[in-house]
Amino acid sequence: MKRIKLIASGGTISGKGANRLDLKDYRTGYYKGEDLLRQVPEVLNIAQVDAYELANKSSTKMQSSDWLKLKRLVNELLNQEHYDGIVITHGTNTLEETAYFLHLTVQSGKPVVIVGAQRPFTALGSDALHNLWIAFKVAIDEQSYDKGVLVVANNEIHSAREVSKTDTYSLGTFQSGKAGALGYVSAEHTVLYDRYPTRKHTFQSVFNDNSNVRNLPEVAIVYSYAGVNEDIINFIVDSGKYSGIVLAGTGAGRCSQKEEKALKKACQKGIVVVRSSRCFEGRVVPIESFDTFPFITADNLSPQKARILLMLALTLTDDLSEIQAMFHDY
Numbered sequence: 001m002k003r004i005k006l007i008a009s010g011g012t013i014s015g016k017g018a019n020r021l022d023l024k025d026y027r028t029g030y031y032k033g034e035d036l037l038r039q040v041p042e043v044l045n046i047a048q049v050d051a052y053e054l055a056n057k058s059s060t061k062m063q064s065s066d067w068l069k070l071k072r073l074v075n076e077l078l079n080q081e082h083y084d085g086i087v088i089t090h091g092t093n094t095l096e097e098t099a100y101f102l103h104l105t106v107q108s109g110k111p112v113v114i115v116g117a118q119r120p121f122t123a124l125g126s127d128a129l130h131n132l133w134i135a136f137k138v139a140i141d142e143q144s145y146d147k148g149v150l151v152v153a154n155n156e157i158h159s160a161r162e163v164s165k166t167d168t169y170s171l172g173t174f175q176s177g178k179a180g181a182l183g184y185v186s187a188e189h190t191v192l193y194d195r196y197p198t199r200k201h202t203f204q205s206v207f208n209d210n211s212n213v214r215n216l217p218e219v220a221i222v223y224s225y226a227g228v229n230e231d232i233i234n235f236i237v238d239s240g241k242y243s244g245i246v247l248a249g250t251g252a253g254r255c256s257q258k259e260e261k262a263l264k265k266a267c268q269k270g271i272v273v274v275r276s277s278r279c280f281e282g283r284v285v286p287i288e289s290f291d292t293f294p295f296i297t298a299d300n301l302s303p304q305k306a307r308i309l310l311m312l313a314l315t316l317t318d319d320l321s322e323i324q325a326m327f328h329d330y
């Protein structure tokens with residue numbers, strides 16, 4: 001029987017509502033990991049499990065320091081022979097960000113599964129316990145090795161790179177766009193995979209050996225829209241705090257003329273600028289009108305994931321060609 005570590009970090013999956021119909025005003029992170037396990041005793045029939053309480057909070061309160069702490073813990077555990085995988089409970093609001101950070105920094109090919117819920121533990125029709133069950137099914141499955149960090153919800157298995165939260169309350173909130181899910185868990189509780197991740201991750205990553213990093217560089221996301229001016233970008237540049245800016249551009253990573261001017265100023269001051277898109281689908285690629293600007297293009301990464309990759313890239317280099325290559329590889 002495989003041994004799996006449960007790391008609890010809070011979120012809706014461990015939330016408590018005022019009553020069974022409370023789907024919006026509940027307290028997140030109320031129950032501990034061991035409380036959840038007691039409600040799914042079936043898990044103990046398929047795995048040896050012990051729980052660790054990392055945090056007990058909403059994922060909106062997650063900081064980059066939490067990611068670093070979690071990464072160190074995950075790598076430490078997976079380096080031990082007696083652990084075969086890890087399941088992490090997490091709030092859904094920023095789950096995809098934590099998942100992608102670990103996808104780039106975990107050193108092992110052992111399964112790491114992140115799971116959340118859209119309805120609190122105490123709610124009528126909660127998805128919390130079922131999602132937890134399938135997370136353990138995925139974590140113990142031999143096919144889950146060497147696939148990077150996995151996000152499990154609503155019977156689907158997603159790669160941390162492509163997955164996004166797409167709906168405020170729907171149980172099917174986690175989607176991977178055109179790439180699609182990696183696989184699913186069937187009605188007879190069988191884990192089935194349809195595809196493999198296509199980009200580098202975990203043990204293949206150049207970022208998994210950054211144990212000396214204690215703080216990540218500051219990177220801001222700037223949203224583009226009709227009529228936007230340069231004020232926010234100028235504030236970021238003038239603050240002197242930021243090493244990078246990710247533009248959540250319109251369409252194929254476009255922005256206003258005022259933003260262009262301010263971003264050029266940012267580049268001149270040594271700030272690395274990445275063009276991404278606020279669109280849910282599609283790639284951002286180099287275009288002629290930006291040839292005079294030393295901008296990085298984010299490929300098909302969302303702005304929030306482009307930010308994570310840039311933060312990690314800046315711990316290794318400030319060479320623009322090297323950073324651009326990283327956006328191609330990861």
